[in-house]
Each structure stands twice: as structure tokens, then as C-alpha cells.
Amino acid sequence: RLALSSKGKGVDVLVMTATPIPRTLVLTCFGDMDVSRLTDKPAGRKPITTVSVSLDRLEETIGRIGSAVADGQKVYWVCPLVEESEKIDLAAVEDRHRVLEQALRQRISLVHGRMNADEKDAAMQAFKSGETRVLVATTVIEVGVDVPDATIMVIEHAERFGLAQLHQLRGRVGRGDKPSSCVLLYKGPLGETAGARLNIMRQTNDGFLIAEEDLKLRGGGEILGTRQSGIPGFRIARAEDHADLMEVARDDARLILETDPELKSERGTALRCLLYLFGRDEAIRLLRAG
Incomplete structure (x- = not known):
């Protein structure tokens, strides 16, 4: 930027x-x-129902996905970054793809970052057209994917994801006029922060x-x-707790910059000293990046 x-x-x-x-x-x-x-959401959009389910109930979840697909629904199944190794991540997503194809007894689309653009486009097109009803993917589908009739998002090992990423992934469904669902599959026991993240996802869109x-x-x-x-x-x-005081400080800082832009007054000299002491003099330009 x-x-x-x-x-x-x-x-x-x-x-x-x-x-x-x-x-x-x-x-x-x-x-x-x-x-x-x-x-406000675009007109006609339905809220997304979000639930969290233990991976101990994986077979039950796959069974329900099978029923939904038989009923004509389209499903995303997202696999996480398991390790800092592309090979292991690739093996994880390919393994889930193979398991789901066997369990659901139908062709399933697969998308991951090591496929070339033509392969990814072909897999996405098959999913969009309804030739396949399930898309297994890594987080490459987090943004820029629009399939309005997709109604279910399954996120495997949801406890590994950050809140923003979970919300972005959930946003791949609920883009049409049909009720949509997001299933957060987690491996217990959950830590305090991971549990809080999943709770927030269930509570709000x-x-x-x-x-x-x-x-x-x-x-x-x-x-x-x-x-x-x-x-x-x-x-x-x-x-998060002192937003009102931040606003007062911001207005004060703005006043100083307008009245003493070179920070040459007695107070400006003190502020310049503080910037130097806290090592902020070199980093100020980064504010402009957003």
C-alpha cells in the first residue's frame, strides 16, 4: 500500500x-x-447458521453432508495448514478428498495452492456448474470465490484458524437466497483462546x-x-477499553501538529525526545501504509 x-x-x-x-x-x-x-447484507441474503462439532463425530458429519448433497446442496470442505510443509498440507487435503469420494461415492472437486491455474479453474468450474457438488480445498478459496448456490461450509480443525480467516471462509456461503450453514470441526480439548474464537463465530455474523x-x-x-x-x-x-481517551489524545496530537509541525516548541521538543526514546522516529512512515 x-x-x-x-x-x-x-x-x-x-x-x-x-x-x-x-x-x-x-x-x-x-x-x-x-x-x-x-x-447490512445485500438484499435477499439469509443469515449463516454456525455450529461447532468435535472431530470425534466426523463420520456422522460426513453422513449429514451426504444427505445434504443428495438433497441438491453444494458443499465446501476446507482443510487447514497442518504443518509448515507444503507436502504434508497437500497430503492432508488429498487424503480428505479421497475419503470423501469413497464415502459419498461420487466425484468431488479438489483445489489447492500447488495446482496450476488451469487445473484450479477446471475444478472450480465443475463445482459451479453442478457437475460436482462438493469442493475440497485449502484456504486458497478464502477470497475471490463466488458460487451463490453453495450453502454449506465445513472447516476442518477450525481451532487452527484465526477469527478473520474463519469469517472470510464462512463468507463463501450465504451468498444466495437459500439458508446456509457453517460447520466448525474441532479437535478437543480446546484451549481458552481457541474456544473463545469458536464461540464468537457461533454468536455473530x-x-x-x-x-x-x-x-x-x-x-x-x-x-x-x-x-x-x-x-x-x-x-x-x-x-479496546480506552477508545474515548484515544480520541482525546488523537485530537491533542492533531492540534500539536497544526500549531507546531516541526516540534520546536518546549512541548514539541519533549515529544521529539519521547519519539526518540521509544524508537519511533524511524517507524513513523509505516503509519501511512494502513
């Missing part, structure tokens, strides 16, 4: 997202991004609310840096 915005003078940047990452959300607290919320909960769970990362999660370098302030 920095590279694009530096290609001309006075470049306007519009950032669009279903779920802001915590760092982006924190930037909005500082007034470095103006926020517009689109709170609101992307901004999910982003705010993600901020509480993951932290906003570095404001003047590149780390996108974790606890920021504040001693006291918490963006």
Missing part, C-alpha cells in the same frame, strides 16, 4: 475488508484511517464485531511497526 500511495501526490487509498486485522483496527483508533461500516473480539484476543500488534498481532507497546492504555 505504501508503494502504491507513493506513486503520485495526494493519492487517496481505499482499504476494503470483511474483517479488519487487529492492527488495522487499532489504526482506526488513532484516526489514521477514516472508517465506513457497511452493516458481524465482521466488525468479530474484528473487535479478535483485537481483544490477539492484541493489536505494533502501531509503528510491522507486527500485526500481540500486545502493543503501551504501559497502561488498551485500545
